[in-house]
Amino acid sequence: xxxxxxxxxxxxxxxxxxxxxxxxxxxxxxxxxxxxxxxxxxxxxxxxxxxxxxxxxxxxxxxxxxxxxxxxxxxxxxxxxxxxxxxxxxxxxxxxxxxxxxxxxxxxxxxxxxxxxxxxxxxxxxxxxxxxxxxxxxxxxxxxxxxxxx
Numbered sequence: 001x002x003x004x005x006x007x008x009x010x011x012x013x014x015x016x017x018x019x020x021x022x023x024x025x026x027x028x029x030x031x032x033x034x035x036x037x038x039x040x041x042x043x044x045x046x047x048x049x050x051x052x053x054x055x056x057x058x059x060x061x062x063x064x065x066x067x068x069x070x071x072x073x074x075x076x077x078x079x080x081x082x083x084x085x086x087x088x089x090x091x092x093x094x095x096x097x098x099x100x101x102x103x104x105x106x107x108x109x110x111x112x113x114x115x116x117x118x119x120x121x122x123x124x125x126x127x128x129x130x131x132x133x134x135x136x137x138x139x140x141x142x143x144x145x146x147x148x149x150x
Contacts (some may be wrong), residue, residue: 001029001116002025002026002031002114002115002147003031003032004030004031004032004033004034004111004112004113004114004115005022005026005031005032005033005114005115005116005117005133006020006027006033006034006036006104006107006108006111006113006116006117006120006144007022007023007033007035007036007041007076007079007107007114007116007117007118008035008037008038008100008104008116008134008138009035009036009079010037010038010075011031011037011071011072011074012034012119014120014121015118015119016078017149018117018118018119018149019035019079019082019117021117021133021139021149022117023082023086023088023090024041024086024100024149025117026083026086026088027086027087029090030089031044031115032088032089032091033083033088033089033090033091034089034090034091034093034111034113035076035080035083035090035092035093036081036092036093036094036095036096036103036104036107037072037075037076037092037093037094037095038095038096038100038103038104039068039069039072039077039094039095039097040096040097040098040100041096041097042100047140051098058099068120069094072094073094076092076093076094077092078146079139080092088116089149090095091111093107095107100134101134101137101141102141104116104118104134104138104142105131105138105141105142105144106146108142113129113144114144114145114147115145115146115147116138116142116144116146116147117146117147117149118134118135118138118146118147118148118149119135119148119149120133120135120136120148120150121133121150122150135148
């Protein structure tokens with residue numbers, strides 16, 4: 001059935017639900033998993049102090065970058081621990097990309113994943129258009145099957 005499952009996460013409760021269910025599925029079918037977290041490399045460029053000096057801006061950017069890296073490492077560590085407890089072989093990866101859906105699709109292709117398991121808020125209508133959705137973009141741009149948990 002499935003041999004290699006990609007599980008994108010951002011550390012949110014919804015994403016953690018998808019990680020848990022993805023690991024259960026992987027255990028059931030005897031697949032290995034790769035858990036990915038995608039960081040926005042430009043997210044720290046909006047420094048709250050509008051009149052901040054260059055040094056203050058660089059310090060704020062470095063502090064934010066460190067916080068993001070720590071968060072990502074923590075999320076991936078929890079996923080790896082859960083996989084180990086479930087007896088599922090697991091790799092983790094941290095990627096920087098301003099378009100998370102592209103990084104997810106590329107990882108699935110590069111790692112020869114035959115399924116992507118991810119969470120979705122299930123937004124529809126105008127809120128889906130305005131807010132956008134990584135899951136929707138993955139669904140519409142990938143050739144890899146996607147299992148969506150809500």
